[in-house]
Amino acid sequence: MTDADRLRRLLGGADTTWLVKRVRQRLERGGALTGTVTLAGATPSQRRAVELLLGRRAGTGASLSVSLAEVDRVLRTSGVSPGGLAAAVEALDGPVRDVAREQADLAAAWASAFARLDEALGSRPELAEWRDRLDSSGLVRRLTIGPGEAAELLRRLAAVVRGLPAAGVPLGRFSAETCGNAHALDDGQPLATLAVSCARAIAGLPFRADGGAESRRDTWAAVGVHLDELSSTVLCLGLPGDSGTATGRMLAAMRGEPVSLTLRQLRRHPAPMRAGLVRICENPVVLTAAADALGLSCPPLVCCNGRPSAAVWRLLELLAEGSAEFAYHGDFDWGGVAIAAAVRSRIGWRPWRYDAAAYLEAASDTPLAGRPAPTPWDPSLATVMAERGVRVEEEQVLPHLIAELHAGTAH
Template sequence: MTTSAQPYERYRGPEYRRLLAAARRSLERNGGEIKGSIGLTNPTTAERNAIIGITGTYRPADVRRITIPLAALEESVRNVTRMPLRDVLERIGPKLRFRADEQSALDQARQKILAEGEASPLHSEHAWYRQWLASLASDGTITGLINKKTTSLLSQAIRVLEYLYDRPRDAPPVMLPALADATTGDTKALNPGRGSLPTLVLRALAMARGIPLGSGAEARRELWDAFDVIVDDLASRVLVLNLPATGQGLGQWLTDAARYGTPFHITLHQLVTLPIAVNLPTVYVCENPAVLRRAAGELGASSPPLICAEGRPSTAFHRLARLIVEAGGTLLYHGDFDWPGIEMTNQLRDRYQAKPWRMGVGDYLSGVRADSDHVQLSGKRQDTCWEPELAEAMARENRAVYEEAVTDTLLADWS
């Protein structure tokens, strides 16, 4: 036994598709009210005949646009289906979405979320927190969380920030999984690649420090470390030579390594779990490990204390550099004569008051004359505030001079 098709099924036909789509847009725009007119441009023969059937008014074959009152379509649909137009549209398509109602609901949800953010003690205590919350509201982040039904992520981010700022100043560093577990109940919630939560928190921490949020893994690890949160304390390390220190374990190992002029890799885990003190008036810093390797091979234990950035400084590098400077030591830095190398020099000057060493215009021009590689400069030009003539000479020569090419000069100074 078969059942007859429902009367509204006829409106699934292609001759009604564009007309009902226009009706849907009109109802959604007007909150479901039957008012105004809808129309079709360049109707097909089937569409024209369907409209003639609805209105009872003939339309010529060459008509370019047909307009009918929405009320006429409503009346015709009711006569055929015994159902209002809205119900028919929702039987053959998705539920109608009324824009005004959705906007009102969105506004209420935004106000609720912002009220929760403003209720945090951080809101009255820290300008960076207010700036962070305002930026989330203005750039669409909060709207995105509402639409994805993930507003709980903002609540979790606020709990993370409150946890970090409520910790005693002398509290030991916390591992990232432990922080995530304490604030969200999920040890992996703050891991990279776990959605929006880590980014929400790191955006706030970057604003708290007054720096842009870096995109690289090391930049993010360094930002966490600035708030005593350890991401990967074994992967982050720094290479040193002849850096005696005090402190059980690591301090003893460094002192023994310096006695023999042996390079030593320090992990962030060691710096955190085996605290040291470095009381040296001057520590040299190089960019390339090949320089430190030659110093170890040719000077050995007579080389001055040296730490290596190994390209981009790691979190371990920054923690060690901070230890040296806070104890009254001075960092003397040498790096590549290219724009990224100059940028790193500026960063270390700003952060640790490091002094450029063998980074003058004379050193650069000597390197240009001795270097046979002729590598052109690339990247954005940087200022050399310690010697403005250097940037001018680099732009004029348009040649990079890498640290390995001038190692003989550096070793001559050290010996």
């Protein structure tokens, strides 16, 4: 049984606090009480305390070294602490934490918290990098107070992941359907921060926890979720319209001029739109140039204006329902390739001067930056873009695009 009074006199004073602290730290890390511990710049009183503990002189150097095995032996044989040094430290300063076990338990708790999300991501290899960034950035841990709270947050995030991309739904409805709460994805909510970062990954955008209001609006739109029906718009030119609907009559009346349609108009359009071959471009400058050059004779043309908004998707879907075929052109850079791939996977298209041959014909000395991406409509395009290393914007090939619009061809 430990002799508490003698133990406090030998090891419990201010002059041996450093030794007790070093021993506790070693025990908490799971280390053995072997070797020595050294105190640089020991005071005379600290040196005398060690001499009293060990029953011998402790040397005369500037530092003070103590053998842990010797202290353990002294405590056991003297009867001060039959359980040795480890028992003495606990008697003086309370139980020793098992830090290794605590860390293992915490890691297991976090793994359990992420289990539902990881299950949802099992069939989403395109989100593997985003999942890794959640860990490396510590975003979830910053947004929650521990794995218990995180588990519920990540359970709802898993439902959001399963619902993306969506098919042109309002944010409130999407939130209610996936999270059981129409306001769970409102700005400022921890779940919204995580959901926006996921949406950015699905849209092929760089990892970021959040951004400004416009960035969040564009990110949601890129995965088929809109914040309201009026701010989401699409530019078009040359759509024939019809005489039986409000939107159709407006398109017919504005034939030859670029028209901006809101998501509200398109969601209320009652029937498929029939337009034959529809060309899709990435930038509004193509519509402007086509209207100036061709006017009323311009064939149907729809502008993505960067990453497609909910209104863009809705218009393309209405045209697809009307049996339209699509031909696509965009910027020859990796961002443009990602946009093109997203449109192709959703509605399908054939290239409109958007292949390796057209890229090699275009003059440019602007360096190509970013991460290469595949071009499944023409695999050689990605290869020659990487080899040539320049970007070609639509503005640089406008004459060719206008000439083909005039001729009514696409290849």
